[in-house]
Amino acid sequence: MWDLGLITSESWLDGWLGPSAIKSRVRVLHKCPAMVLPGLWLLLLLLLAGTRWLWGQWKFWNLHLPPLAPGFLHFLQPNLPIYLLGLTRKLGPVYRIRMGLQDVVVLNSNSTIKEALIKKWVDFAGRPTVPYEKLDLDLSRGDYSSTWRTHKKLSRSALMVGMRGSTEPIVEQLTQEFCKRMRAQAGAPVDIHQEFSFLTCSIICYLTFGDKDDTLVHTVHSCVQDLMQAWSHWSIQILDIIPFLRFLPNPGLWKLKRFRENRDRIVKQQLKLHQDSRVAGQWRDMIDYMLQGMEQLSEGHGAGELHEGHVHMSVVDLFIGGTETTATTLSWTVAFLLHHPEIQKRLQEELDLRLGPSGGSSQILYKNRAQLPLLMATIAEVLRLRPVVPLALPHRTTRAxxxxxxxxxKDTIIIPNIQGANLDETVWELPTQFWPDRFLEPGKSPRTLSFGCGARVCLGEPLAQLELFVILAHLLQAFTLLPPPDGTLPSLKPQNYSGVNLLIHPFQVRLQPRNLAPQDQGQSPLTG
Structure with missing residues (x-):
């Protein structure tokens, strides 16, 4: 019999299961003969699992917890968000599942996610700790604290205030250059996702570094691609399920470390260039703004002081969170429009009516987006059906x-199933159907949760929405989207879920330039 009295002390449990204790046991095991190691490893794993399980049972004995889904391999499901939504039929919208040695709570509906992240946001604003990573400077995965709030305020201000008046012209200019490149290909099949990926990376480079040099953009783009592929590999994903495997040799983890070092080297070079050349009271881009804001905010903040490392991680979050996510949403939009040419035709009619013929000099202004209701409805519908981050990054309760x-x-890990909430049958009529018109009736459709909500809402949502609007308006005004010559339509089924993003299968599209009859060249109602 286990003596439960021995494991009611958290300090004792930390001493037995803490990272330093595990490392010391690993050092001892490395000295053992090779034939003995497998058996000792198995015995250690069973002992750790059993101790953790008994501690959990004792700790929560008298609580009314959400129901527990049977099984241990839930996170190996190929379409995890939809699988988790399916469990609601038996367990309801709130339940627990086992992830390695711990239980996590999954939220699968609009109401439960909003209750946790909006109504009780203080209780659910934390992030789980990761033993093998230092995340105190990370804006997206860092824990909730006064320093984190100051860090978020600075980053948001850089996007919304520092680049006010500059963001839209930059997006407009780079999108026009993109369309010019596409016209040069004369309707040949193109890998549209790669084109979108390079475009969104160029936009972030220009906003952040004040530079859209192709060499720099290619360097950053390759770095982001390497990181995304490394993070999605099974050898990294399994560490979230079985954390102590990170103490074993792992080539995938070594590769990820190299890619991170390359990422940090690029960012440090840009920070040094900006520190050496910036002028007090002026800013050319977001790095300049954040460096100056850092110095002002850090004065007198004590424990809440910001330093250059916070600016560094803000830049990292902008690239990781603002390149592939937007490019993937654009790709999903093209895929849906290839399957629904009648929607594409209506969008082009709306654009022609409001903006005049393609190839005109009219600038598409985001402030006038309400005059393109079908375009806005189509963007909202794609975000609803294919949220790029279908499972929000895990939250942690800061108190019971x-x-x-x-x-x-307290300290429970919470996983909001964003895709599940966007398919909630109690909220959405015909939830699995692509139907942009659902957003055209005022007050009929709620706002989707595709960018999250509450204290942890996606920082880059305003930029992403602006990019989606400007890029799609230019694209549909200038081109008709057609399948490749063999008529193959892209799959609307996502790739097997791994990592963070909901990826689309690679496909090709022909961008056929539109030849519209000349019309009145007077000023468009959507221009300045």
């Missing part, structure tokens, strides 16, 4: 709380 009447203890 509740959801839908269930007790949620």
């Amino acid at each position: 709380s509740s959801i839908s009447g269930y007790d949620i203890p």
Whole structure:
């Protein structure tokens, strides 16, 4: 019999299961003969699992917890967000699943996610700790604190204030250059996702570094691609399920470390260039703005002081969170329009009516987006059906709380199923159908949760929405989207879910330039 009294002390448990304790056991095991190691490893794993399980049972004995889904291999499902939504039929919208040695709570509906992240946002604003990573400077994965709030305020201000008046002209200019490149290909099949990926990376480079030099953009783009592929590899994903495997040799983890070092080298070079050349009281781009804001905010903040490392990680988050996510949403939009040419035709009619013929000099202004309601509805519908981050990054409860009447203890990991909420049958009519018109009736359709909500809402949502609007308006005004000569339509089924993003299968599209009859060249109602 286990003596449960021995494991009711958290300090004792940390001493036995903490990272330093595990490392010391690993050092001892490395000295053992090779034939003995497998058996000792298995014994250690069973002992750790059993101790952790008993501790969990004792700790939550008298609580009214959400129901527990049977099984241990949920996170190996190929279409995880939809699988998790399917479990609601038996368990309801709030339940627990086992992830390695711990239980996590999954939220699968609009109401439960909003209850946790908006109504009780303070209780659910934390992030889980990752033993093998230092995340205190990371804006997206860092834990909730006064320093994190200051860091987020500075980054948001850089996007919304520092680049005010500059962002839209930059997006407009780079999108026009993109369309010019596409016209040069004369309707030949292109890998549209790669084109979108390079375009969105160029936009972030220009906004952040004040530079859209092709060499720099290619360097940053390759770095982002390498990181995304490394993060999505099974050898990295399994560490979230079985954390202590990170103490074993792992080539995937070594590769990820090299890519991170390359990423940090690029960012440090840009920070040094900006530090050496910036002028007090002036800023050319977001790095200049954040460096100056850092110095102002850090004065007198004590424990909340910001330093250059925070600016460094803000830049990292902008590239990782603002390149592939927007490019993937653009690609999903093209895929859906290839399957629904009638929607594409209506969009082009709307653009022609409001903006005049393709190839005109009219600038598409985001402030007038309400005059292109079908375009905005189409963007909202694609974001609803294919949220790029279908499972929001895990949250952690900062104190004991509740959801839908269930007790949620402190330090519980919470996973909001954004795609599940966007397919909630109690909220959306015909939830799996591509139907942009659902957003054309005022007050009929709620806002999607594709960018999250509450304290952890996506920082780059305003930029992403602007990019989607400007790029798609230019694209559809200038081109008709056609399948390749063999008529193959892209798959609307996502790739097997791994990592963070909901990826689309590679496909090709022909961008056929439109030849519209000359019309009145008077000023468009959507121009300045």
